[in-house]
Amino acid sequence: MNHANHADIAEAPLVQLEDLAVTFLTPRGAFRAVRSASLEIARGEVLGLVGESGCGKSTVAFAMMNYLPGTARVEGAVRFEGMDIAEFSDAELRELRGNRIAMVYQDPLTSLSPSMRVGPQIEEVIKHHLDLDAEAAQQRVVELFESVGLADPQRMGRRYPHQLSGGQQQRVVIAMALACDPHLLIMDEPTTGLDVTTEATILDLIVELKDRVNAGILFVSHNLGVIARVADRVAVMYAGEIVEEAPVRELFKNPRHPYTVGLLSCVPQPPGDDGIERQLRSIPGSVFDAQSAQTDSCLFAPRCPLVKDACLQSSPLPAQVSDGHTARCFYHSDVTEDLWGELRERLLKPEPDDAAPVLNAEDLRKFYGGGRKKYILFGPTVRRPVRALVDVDMRVEGGRTLGIVGESGSGKSTAARAIVGLEAKDGGKLELRGQALEGDVGDRTEDQRSSMRMVFQNPTSSLNPKLPIKHAITRALRKFAGVSHSESQERAEQLMNAVGLDPLYLDRRPSELSGGQQQRVALASAFAANPDLVVADEAVSALDVSVQAQVLNLLEQHQRETGNSYVFITHDLGVVRYVSDDILVLYAGHVAEYGPSEAVLSTPSHPYTEALLSAAPVPDPDAEPTHIRLEGSVPTLRSAFKGCFFAGRCPRKIGDICDNEPPPEQRGPGGERHMINCHIPVDELEQLQREDSGRQVARSSS
Incomplete structure (x- = not known):
């Protein structure tokens, strides 16, 4: 050339x-x-x-x-x-x-080999393109890890991808791209x-x-x-x-x-x-x-x-x-x-009636693993379980939406899977319209299973790659809604139109659709059974804003027409504010804050809620980035906290009391249903947060 x-x-x-x-x-x-x-x-x-x-x-x-x-x-x-x-x-x-030219992909795991430590993977790139010996390549990897803000860069390279959080994986991929x-x-x-x-x-x-x-x-x-x-x-x-x-x-x-x-x-x-x-x-x-x-x-x-x-x-x-x-x-x-x-x-939603809630959970617990003995069959326990959910309460009224927010590892998806029975709870009570729910979905009645549907974060995993997408929708229509085979095609076309997809897509396989299109198919399949409760786990995270708006309006319209309820899990606080009547803020398996949507997302709020709000991107180029950034990641819990569950990362920590005593449950300004678990009195929280907000406005205008 x-x-x-x-x-x-x-x-x-x-x-x-x-x-x-x-x-x-x-x-x-x-x-x-x-x-x-x-x-x-x-x-x-x-x-x-x-x-x-x-x-x-x-x-x-x-x-x-x-x-x-x-x-x-x-x-x-x-x-x-x-x-x-x-x-x-x-x-x-x-x-x-x-x-x-280097590229950073949406899913970092597609760029990292699961069978190699991350350090040698970056060294491989460096040795291929740069004239460096093994020692110089290793030093370059450490420098790259430092440049992307990874903690303990000397040891980070010894870990495998599955030992890193999603944010750490993405930083490793960015480091590889910058190598x-x-x-x-x-x-x-x-x-x-x-x-x-x-x-x-x-x-x-x-x-x-x-x-x-x-x-x-x-x-x-x-x-x-x-x-x-x-x-x-x-x-x-x-x-x-x-x-x-x-x-x-x-x-x-x-x-x-x-x-x-x-x-x-x-x-x-x-x-x-x-x-x-x-x-x-x-x-x-x-x-x-x-x-x-x-x-x-x-x-x-x-x-x-x-x-x-x-x-x-x-x-x-x-x-x-x-x-x-x-x-x-x-x-x-x-x-x-x-x-x-x-x-x-x-339109304002009608206030919930006094009937039994669609979903009621009290002291919900879920632990993973653990119980390993020192001598296999006897001796003291040497590996404690991971405490994914600890005494979580939630309530979803008819025709209402509960939003669940928190970082990755906070227990959001575990809560969703426990509700629908994909993960058997280890303690607590679950009720659907006043009737007790068994922990495992296989032990629940046919009516209970058809009354609850789940939309997963990754739509590819919930669609059969070998069959046209219409199979997922028509199967749900016939199995749960009692629609005949001849009627299912027409109803499937209506559902496709409802989620913003051309019915011509029904004959395509999942691989022929984009991620956002696949997610819309998953939503159409969930709506097919007209369930009492839809549990949506990051159901709109893969969607662009126009389709997201269609889906959110569709969810609201469907709720008004059928009176069904949603448990809506998302990391997008703008979305959760729009769809939710109540919000549950989870951190490390514990409830940080719970109450009406507007009360939770306004001042005062739990310091963790405040940090989440501070981190949310704003569609305004002139908006001054907020200052609160949480260091580290959500801890993996193998033993109970001695003090506050958030003390290790809290930007408003007030002293030893946070490390040594569990936080008290306080009533927030949102009324009897607004609860904040924090040592700082609510009125002091409000003063601190309003002062910080005022300083932020002053910096933006100067």
């Missing part, structure tokens, strides 16, 4: 995409993943790439590395440092990847599966890296709060096209494409200054089908509230809105914030 000279490389953008188009040729036809993408990334710049699932974001990322399968037909050009990547030989590509000081760092949804505190520290790290290294960064995400935090410029992608591109502040303050305005309006917001909560807006329909050929019209026209005759007669080209701001829209000057309609006030 003909390499560019050093002068050309210095003057050229780091990465330049010119009319990139990627089509996958399959036995089912051609899938146009990318139709038209033109982008540039400069050195030291972070470009955020956003859009719904299936828009082609990840395909663009892989195209930058020429990392597409043989079934892909690529048109246009991808230039890296002035050179066309398509002209690189296989040997040159191997030298390029991991050295000058050879790459010129381009591609990050594909690197914080999606992380809880808010871990996500906040990773975002802090990325912002620091942006200032410390001169690499260009492509940051792919569907979380607009994350994009506002890290990006310098933002490109919005729809149906394989770049529909808007602008500097981050310009895009958030003055969006000029209807799709961008729609995405921003889908983000859950707290009540306004008038105290009134508004219904979440959503973008109707679904993304233009990748199997459909290009038409002589705007691809967004079927969903656009601004559509006119010109939009149906020709396809718009990117128009210059202002310096550095383009929008692929004929009527970009007519785009306003209220384009998708005025925000409507949410």
Whole structure:
């Protein structure tokens, strides 16, 4: 290949995409993943790439590395440092990847070998690309671990991936990507599966890296709060096209494409200054089908509230809105914030009646493992069990939603699995509409099993990879709802429409759907049985904001129509505020705070709740990052706490009393149902938190 000279490389953008188009040729036809993408990334710049699932974001990322399968037909050009990547030989590509271009994936476990310690895995990358001996490579690994904020970097390399938390795994992968000081760092949804505190520290790290290294960064995400935090410029992608591109502040303050305005309006917001909560807006329909050929019209026209005759007669080209701001829209000057309609006030839910709650749990306990004796069959116990849930109380009324929040390892998923019987409880009481529930699902009655359905965090694990997705929905309809075989197809199509998917997807296998699309199928399957209680474990974490808004409104509508209840587990505090009537805050298997939603998410709150709220990303580039960051991770509990369960990480710890005495249960300002477990009196907590909030506002305005 003909390499560019050093002068050309210095003057050229780091990465330049010119009319990139990627089509996958399959036995089912051609899938146009990318139709038209033109982008540039400069050195030291972070470009955020956003859009719904299936828009082609990840395909663009892989195209930058020429990392597409043989079934892909690529048109246009991808230039890296002035050179066309398509002209690189296989040997040159191997030298390029991991050295000058590195990638951080959404799931860190896909990048780490489970059978190797993490240190040698990074050493392998270093030895392949850099001329370093074994001792120098080991020292480089320690330096990399220090640079990404991993505690005890000297020993970290000796651990296997399964011995690390999700945040630690992601930091290791980022360290691996930085091993050879790459010129381009591609990050594909690197914080999606992380809880808010871990996500906040990773975002802090990325912002620091942006200032410390001169690499260009492509940051792919569907979380607009994350994009506002890290990006310098933002490109919005729809149906394989770049529909808007602008500097981050310009895009958030003055969006000029209807799709961008729609995405921003889908983000859950707290009540306004008038105290009134508004219904979440959503973008109707679904993304233009990748199997459909290009038409002589705007691809967004079927969903656009601004559509006119010109939009149906020709396809718009990117128009210059202002310096550095383009929008692929004929009527970009007519785009306003209220384009998708005025925000409507949410209907108030009726107060719960005095009937038995749908779900009642008292002193719920679940321990894992332990009980191993010193001499196998006798002697003292040498391995205590992990205390996943310790004396947890919760109550879910009919037609109400209980949100459960907390970091990874706090016991949220264990609570969900104990409720539905996938994990037998070790103590306490569980009741469904006043009837006792056996711990194991196999011991429960058929009516009890059909009255409770669960939606898992990873939809791939709940869908049969060998069968079309309609199998999961029609099976639930026939088994639990008593629908006949002939009626199940029609009802399945209705459910697909309800969760924002084209019924044509019913004949596809799970591997042919994106993660967000798979999650919508899982929700449709759960709704099929019309259960009394749906337990949703991170059910919207894999969804982009537009589909998330559709699903949240769908959940609310379904609840109003059927009167069913939800237990909703999430690490997104904006989502939990929107959907929940009550919130349970778990930490290390213990209840930190419990009560009405607005009371829990306002001042005063438990110091742990305060830390979670502080870490949540805000979809506003001008928002000043809050200062509270929790060091370390949730402890693995093999013995009971002597004092407060949160004392080891609490930023408001007041002394030895926190280490030596269990915290008292206090009533919060939310009334009899609002409980805070903390040694600090509630009025003092309120004063401390309001003072910190005032200082934060002063820093933001200065």
